Amino acid sequence: MSKTQPRYVVGDIWDERIVMGHGSGGRKMHRLIARVFLKHFGNPVLRRLEDGARIGVKGRRLVMSTDSYVVQPLFFPGGDIGKLAVCGTVNDIAVMGAAPEHLSVGFIVREGVELDLIEKLCRSIGRTAKQAGVKVVAGDTKVIEKGDDEGVYINTTGIGTVRTRVKLGPEQVKAGDAILLNGSIGDHEAAVAVARGVFRFRARLASDCAPLAGLIQKLVSGPGVKMMRDPTRGGLATTLNEIAEATGLGLVLHEELVPISPAVRGVAELLGLEPLYMANEGKVIVVASPEAEKRLTKEMHKHVYGRKACRVGEVVAEPKGVWLRTAIGSLRRLIMLEGQQLPRIC
Amino acid sequence: MSKTQPRYVVGDIWDERIVMGHGSGGRKMHRLIARVFLKHFGNPVLRRLEDGARIGVKGRRLVMSTDSYVVQPLFFPGGDIGKLAVCGTVNDIAVMGAAPEHLSVGFIVREGVELDLIEKLCRSIGRTAKQAGVKVVAGDTKVIEKGDDEGVYINTTGIGTVRTRVKLGPEQVKAGDAILLNGSIGDHEAAVAVARGVFRFRARLASDCAPLAGLIQKLVSGPGVKMMRDPTRGGLATTLNEIAEATGLGLVLHEELVPISPAVRGVAELLGLEPLYMANEGKVIVVASPEAEKRLTKEMHKHVYGRKACRVGEVVAEPKGVWLRTAIGSLRRLIMLEGQQLPRIC
Numbered sequence: 121m122s123k124t125q126p127r128y129v130v131g132d133i134w135d136e137r138i139v140m141g142h143g144s145g146g147r148k149m150h151r152l153i154a155r156v157f158l159k160h161f162g163n164p165v166l167r168r169l170e171d172g173a174r175i176g177v178k179g180r181r182l183v184m185s186t187d188s189y190v191v192q193p194l195f196f197p198g199g200d201i202g203k204l205a206v207c208g209t210v211n212d213i214a215v216m217g218a219a220p221e222h223l224s225v226g227f228i229v230r231e232g233v234e235l236d237l238i239e240k241l242c243r244s245i246g247r248t249a250k251q252a253g254v255k256v257v258a259g260d261t262k263v264i265e266k267g268d269d270e271g272v273y274i275n276t277t278g279i280g281t282v283r284t285r286v287k288l289g290p291e292q293v294k295a296g297d298a299i300l301l302n303g304s305i306g307d308h309e310a311a312v313a314v315a316r317g318v319f320r321f322r323a324r325l326a327s328d329c330a331p332l333a334g335l336i337q338k339l340v341s342g343p344g345v346k347m348m349r350d351p352t353r354g355g356l357a358t359t360l361n362e363i364a365e366a367t368g369l370g371l372v373l374h375e376e377l378v379p380i381s382p383a384v385r386g387v388a389e390l391l392g393l394e395p396l397y398m399a400n401e402g403k404v405i406v407v408a409s410p411e412a413e414k415r416l417t418k419e420m421h422k423h424v425y426g427r428k429a430c431r432v433g434e435v436v437a438e439p440k441g442v443w444l445r446t447a448i449g450s451l452r453r454l455i456m457l458e459g460q461q462l463p464r465i466c
Numbered sequence: 467m468s469k470t471q472p473r474y475v476v477g478d479i480w481d482e483r484i485v486m487g488h489g490s491g492g493r494k495m496h497r498l499i500a501r502v503f504l505k506h507f508g509n510p511v512l513r514r515l516e517d518g519a520r521i522g523v524k525g526r527r528l529v530m531s532t533d534s535y536v537v538q539p540l541f542f543p544g545g546d547i548g549k550l551a552v553c554g555t556v557n558d559i560a561v562m563g564a565a566p567e568h569l570s571v572g573f574i575v576r577e578g579v580e581l582d583l584i585e586k587l588c589r590s591i592g593r594t595a596k597q598a599g600v601k602v603v604a605g606d607t608k609v610i611e612k613g614d615d616e617g618v619y620i621n622t623t624g625i626g627t628v629r630t631r632v633k634l635g636p637e638q639v640k641a642g643d644a645i646l647l648n649g650s651i652g653d654h655e656a657a658v659a660v661a662r663g664v665f666r667f668r669a670r671l672a673s674d675c676a677p678l679a680g681l682i683q684k685l686v687s688g689p690g691v692k693m694m695r696d697p698t699r700g701g702l703a704t705t706l707n708e709i710a711e712a713t714g715l716g717l718v719l720h721e722e723l724v725p726i727s728p729a730v731r732g733v734a735e736l737l738g739l740e741p742l743y744m745a746n747e748g749k750v751i752v753v754a755s756p757e758a759e760k761r762l763t764k765e766m767h768k769h770v771y772g773r774k775a776c777r778v779g780e781v782v783a784e785p786k787g788v789w790l791r792t793a794i795g796s797l798r799r800l801i802m803l804e805g806q807q808l809p810r811i812c
Contacts, residue, residue, distance in 0.1 A: 137577075137579060137580050138575050140577055143608045144609075149607060152607065163601050177528065190574060226621045229484045234482060255509050258512070261489055265614070265810075275534060463611075
């Protein structure tokens, strides 16, 4: 099996039933979106398939984004489902160039869950929201019967305002642009895997789960950024594929430039996971003009969530798609995640 | 047991674990909101405890509202979880006096659910959204393991713009104002109960599930409306209690004026449910000035979702709280729903 491909490649098959892979962020989910959601909800805003929706409300440029969180276990090194639910949605808004401002929180909780646990999660949500600069303005709670998991699902939906004049979007990207990343990959998925207790050892691992709105607002305060995406479910390789599809260009990733911690490498090796497809919750891919590359990287280094920022590749006219330039110099195609790696990762 | 009280009165006890009643819309949920959510998320917008959040985005008056839907079964006479998910959120925005415009849809689906079913629900969502005048602009899908229910939960979050100049809110309500209702109560909960197959007979029942934005926008195009709420979970009696608390006034409901269909009465009697506490999904309580009462009722009669609109009671200075004036002329206090009637009703 190729080291850089996910484990379950199933080809372009249209499933008859929902499988775990439909929630993985990869190809199955993209097919579901294209064949069902766009068919019935289709409109120009949704069709852009971005992390959030650009909506104009009487002249104001707003961004709206929604995500549900079903991660197991609810608590893991570096975070919990509450912190994750704020970061994930806030980051989706931030990568659209908007400052997140308002957040709704919808709980689905199983009967029998301790109220102390709900309070712990609310404390985490409140703290993270404060750090991210968003206010929780609307909420909802539904209760379902006891079941087989820890029984807390959270939906957060956020609204932000576009404050920058920098034009962001796939149409801004050109061959020669640099691909920057604010740090190491795979930490979130590795931390959740370890928290499931599959190993006897305790790895030195923590999820990278963090609200990136502050960092990103600094990056877009001046020119240079062309487009951003956060590589969550499906990992760096899948999100780069989304960028390649949206821009119609090619992306070359340099294997030796991608920061991966030894602990993540170890967990990945043991579980047969590929770090390039592992989920992140505090990472942003920044496509930038070559002139702005140095300034933006320096700017990121100043921020607590960008200490290890670096260039990991570049945009090319040909070949189309996403390619990994390996340490020995060969080019290997990186496709979108098929199936899944770990289920219920966010 | 009093005919007008819910079945499980448990007093002011702070539970240690989540029970079904925390999702019922009644007193347990209100305690959870006050003791946990407001404590950790507290801000002036959330503290108003309205159906949606009034948020000012650079001068624009927006309303944001969120709800998750876990109804069982997924399909019932008069609707399905998809239609419900659009109506519920759209109506929460509409009762705030805003025109719903943008909607996000977040699916949590169990592994093994047929894609045909997801498509059916999406068709229903798309159709209802069109009818309600909202665009689905953002979406998300998460997959969880197979389990013990039909396995589809939906969160919708909506944004609307306040277009009316009519000032709405509890501070507008005065003694002497009329309480209007756009039709009969209990239909949604009765239809869901029957769809669960607890009866051998097939009752002539359908959920009232409907998007009310059109009707409500007509009502607030002129003066007269003081405040609106949709009596969903917890029913008419619980929502009237919310109005009484928010206004600090008393509300008198006239038993013989409240429209209840014979089929709903029959189901309620058989299941030991109290119609005044049964959930509705296409009803709006309109508190109106006495001068506007006739005009507003007439306006509602013209609309397909207001054919049976009528006055059901009035606002009084004393006694505070919610009171039922029975057919024989006695006054009986109506408290907020304690515990629950049917679980997973929306």
